[in-house]
Amino acid sequence: MNHTMVVDLGYGDAGKGTVVDWLCATRPVHTVVRFNGGAQAAHNVVLPDGRHHTFAQFGAGTFRPGVRTHLSRHVVVDPLALAAEADHLAAVGVPDALDRLTVDGEALLATPYHRAANRAREIARGADRHGSCGLGVGEAVAYGLAHPDEAPRVADCRSPALLRRRLAALRDRLTAELGPLDAPPVEDCLPAFTGFARRVAIVDRAHLAGVLRAGTCVFEGAQGVLLDEWHGFHPYTTWSTTTFANADGLLAEAGLAGEARRLGVLRVVTTRHGPGPLVTEDPTLPLTDPRNPTNPWQGRFRFGHFDAVAHRYALDVAGGVDGLALTHLDLAGPARSADDRPRRRPRLRLCRRYDTIDRLEPGPPGDLDRQAALTARLLRARPVYDDAPADWPAAVEDALGTPVELTSHSPTAEGKAVRNRTALTPGAGAR
Amino acid sequence: MGSGIWSTDVYDAADRYRRATGASAFSYSDSGARTVHAALDPRGAVRESRDSAEHPQSLAITVLFDVTGSMGNVPRVLQTKLPQLLGLLLRQGYARDPQIMFGAIGDATCDRVPLQVGQFESDNRMDDDLGRIVLEGGGGGQMTESYELALYFMARHTAIDCWEKRGRRGYLFVIGDELAYPRAKAREVARLIGDDLREDVPLRQVVDEVTRRWDTYYLLPAGSAYAGNRKVLDFWRGLLGQNAVELDDLDAVCETIALTIGLGEQAIDLDEGLRDLRRAGSAATGTVSKALARLGGGRRTEVSPLPAPGTKRGGVSRL
Numbered sequence: 001m002n003h004t005m006v007v008d009l010g011y012g013d014a015g016k017g018t019v020v021d022w023l024c025a026t027r028p029v030h031t032v033v034r035f036n037g038g039a040q041a042a043h044n045v046v047l048p049d050g051r052h053h054t055f056a057q058f059g060a061g062t063f064r065p066g067v068r069t070h071l072s073r074h075v076v077v078d079p080l081a082l083a084a085e086a087d088h089l090a091a092v093g094v095p096d097a098l099d100r101l102t103v104d105g106e107a108l109l110a111t112p113y114h115r116a117a118n119r120a121r122e123i124a125r126g127a128d129r130h131g132s133c134g135l136g137v138g139e140a141v142a143y144g145l146a147h148p149d150e151a152p153r154v155a156d157c158r159s160p161a162l163l164r165r166r167l168a169a170l171r172d173r174l175t176a177e178l179g180p181l182d183a184p185p186v187e188d189c190l191p192a193f194t195g196f197a198r199r200v201a202i203v204d205r206a207h208l209a210g211v212l213r214a215g216t217c218v219f220e221g222a223q224g225v226l227l228d229e230w231h232g233f234h235p236y237t238t239w240s241t242t243t244f245a246n247a248d249g250l251l252a253e254a255g256l257a258g259e260a261r262r263l264g265v266l267r268v269v270t271t272r273h274g275p276g277p278l279v280t281e282d283p284t285l286p287l288t289d290p291r292n293p294t295n296p297w298q299g300r301f302r303f304g305h306f307d308a309v310a311h312r313y314a315l316d317v318a319g320g321v322d323g324l325a326l327t328h329l330d331l332a333g334p335a336r337s338a339d340d341r342p343r344r345r346p347r348l349r350l351c352r353r354y355d356t357i358d359r360l361e362p363g364p365p366g367d368l369d370r371q372a373a374l375t376a377r378l379l380r381a382r383p384v385y386d387d388a389p390a391d392w393p394a395a396v397e398d399a400l401g402t403p404v405e406l407t408s409h410s411p412t413a414e415g416k417a418v419r420n421r422t423a424l425t426p427g428a429g430a431r
Numbered sequence: 432m433g434s435g436i437w438s439t440d441v442y443d444a445a446d447r448y449r450r451a452t453g454a455s456a457f458s459y460s461d462s463g464a465r466t467v468h469a470a471l472d473p474r475g476a477v478r479e480s481r482d483s484a485e486h487p488q489s490l491a492i493t494v495l496f497d498v499t500g501s502m503g504n505v506p507r508v509l510q511t512k513l514p515q516l517l518g519l520l521l522r523q524g525y526a527r528d529p530q531i532m533f534g535a536i537g538d539a540t541c542d543r544v545p546l547q548v549g550q551f552e553s554d555n556r557m558d559d560d561l562g563r564i565v566l567e568g569g570g571g572g573q574m575t576e577s578y579e580l581a582l583y584f585m586a587r588h589t590a591i592d593c594w595e596k597r598g599r600r601g602y603l604f605v606i607g608d609e610l611a612y613p614r615a616k617a618r619e620v621a622r623l624i625g626d627d628l629r630e631d632v633p634l635r636q637v638v639d640e641v642t643r644r645w646d647t648y649y650l651l652p653a654g655s656a657y658a659g660n661r662k663v664l665d666f667w668r669g670l671l672g673q674n675a676v677e678l679d680d681l682d683a684v685c686e687t688i689a690l691t692i693g694l695g696e697q698a699i700d701l702d703e704g705l706r707d708l709r710r711a712g713s714a715a716t717g718t719v720s721k722a723l724a725r726l727g728g729g730r731r732t733e734v735s736p737l738p739a740p741g742t743k744r745g746g747v748s749r750l
Contacts, residue, residue: 112439
């Protein structure tokens with residue numbers, strides 16, 4: 001069936017959205033399946049005519065007519081943000097996004113109470129912020145773990161009485177712990193959630209198996225492997241498994257274990273939004289990212305040189321990939337632009353080892369003390385740079401021991417090129 | 432990590448879903464319009480469902496509903512469900528390239544807008560047509576609407592490639608709760624559609640003509656004024672046989688249409704269809720199963736040969 005799984009091998013923001021859009025633009029894709037994260041994802045896709053959308057809950061293939069989105073049970077679903085996102089999609093010429101959406105009824109809901117609790121906690125952390133987005137995704141996961149039978153889930157939106165009960169219990173527990181929350185009364189929240197249930201197709205677990213047999217699917221990861229809840233640099237991580245693990249599990253449930261290509265996405269500069277280790281950070285790099293402005297929850301968007309040590313580690317904890325997509329190569333492009341004006345080019349470098357560490361060894365998942373110790377070492381580590389490579393894809397391939405199959409030179413699908421002929425070539429390996 | 436740029440306001444979201452489910456989707460009508468929207472005017476019109484590079488296997492589907500007062504709130508409820516129809520058809524693979532047209536039926540003897548017909552659309556542009564429909568609201572109270580004019584238009588003013596190229600009928604669903612007038616009157620046809628007929632066309636002949644190219648169903652929903660009224664059901668059973676279907680839950684209309692098409696296209700049997708609906712989270716399986724049991728059991732689909740001009744065939748031979 002030619003399914004592909006796409007994950008980010010950095011701290012996020014490497015360009016998963018644009019890679020998923022390219023996959024959907026170059027072959028017949030049935031459904032984009034989201035398998036982690038929630039509304040805090042921000043996958044930017046730009047069309048040649050300038051239209052742009054930041055995909056949060058809809059799959060990044062939604063600009064392509066007919067491509068559906070499935071939110072699996074591993075996604076934390078935020079119906080409020082979903083409505084706003086659908087409205088924006090309609091404004092940029094995609095009026096039927098909600099019609100092309102299916103949501104697993106078992107998925108946890110993010111509610112205004114989670115969001116308010118999330119913000120209250122993050123504010124209380126003061127200078128020690130974790131880099132949360134303030135949308136309550138982690139809070140929803142935590143509540144779901146603590147109260148698995150009472151946590152509000154997507155299917156509850158079909159039963160207003162049940163949902164009312166669960167929202168009230170949630171509000172009461174969080175209020176008891178944190179004090180009054182800045183969130184509307186339960187009764188006011190209900191119309192939004194029941195409206196969501198009336199409008200969106202809520203399905204059960206078996207739905208995805210049918211979809212996976214009906215056509216080619218793209219599994220779109222959110223965030224980045226280096227932020228993984230078990231393998232990331234604790235405590236600067238997310239409440240989400242950002243490796244292929246969830247996608248692998250969903251495929252196995254459908255009897256299709258191993259039946260998908262694994263694609264890792266990397267940016268030619270290593271970036272991080274939010275606090276935590278970024279060993280190669282270089283504030284003098286003359287780079288900006290208009291899509292990632294400074295915000296009160298994550299602060300400044302940080303740029304660093306290509307950190308092959310960290311990306312190698314991400315590859316190891318993710319269990320390897322079949323190929324890499326390398327984005328933002330225009331930054332490493334020629335010194336003159338197409339119209340022959342000189343470009344201000346950042347001096348990009350490549351880091352293969354740190355001063356005290358040659359290689360980061362993956363530990364067993366979930367050993368957070370070990371991960372915290374690793375974080376402490378990383379915060380002290382200094383990068384050792386090699387000279388800027390002349391051929392970035394070849395250098396990355398060499399440093400990571402993995403082929404670069406796709407290169408991206410612009411935000412649009414048209415700015416992508418298959419490097420050598422691989423299984424990613426449109427039409428190659430088709431059924 | 433990303434950032435939450437989409438609004439998460441609860442009041443806003445409730446309003447957005449309300450709009451997305453079409454609670455006030457009849458904006459043209461609600462703004463006070465009392466004449467047919469130019470895009471839906473049947474006068475001199477031919478509506479075409481054609482194959483294209485993007486949709487090589489087009490399948491014409493028409494949904495016409497009664498918009499008079501006797502149906503109460505029915506059109507608005509239908510409107511909230513119908514946009515999902517396309518998604519349901521595509522998602523379950525019942526039809527490869529469905530093209531859907533919406534239209535509305537009133538009473539030519541007393542309504543200002545007795546017939547409105549949109550275009551065949553293969554995407555959500557069909558919502559635009561829905562939004563342009565004028566809801567009459569009045570209603571004569573004589574238990575009769577001008578269904579015959581709508582059927583006449585479908586018989587003589589539509590051109591569909593599924594029939595012309597592949598000999599497969601389109602699907603026509605009429606949702607209503609009243610009787611038709613006994614003949615399509617030449618005077619009304621001239622005024623509303625623009626054809627110059629020398630004499631009236633009897634209803635029976637109109638039905639024969641339309642069922643030649645259209646698999647025609649009459650859906651009589653519960654909650655409408657005359658639902659359960661044997662006279663209405665018997666009237667349509669006499670014209671369409673078991674294709675006159677009673678629905679005990681109006682909310683199930685979208686699913687009923689989808690499954691009827693799935694059955695007709697032999698994409699599924701009834702059990703599979705009901706399983707699909709359950710999997711899609713539909714609460715309507717009971718209603719649909721009841722309504723379609725007669726269609727599903729012992730159903731045989733006859734695909735007619737490519738039509739020879741002038742061949743005269745009556746009744747509903749597909750069932």
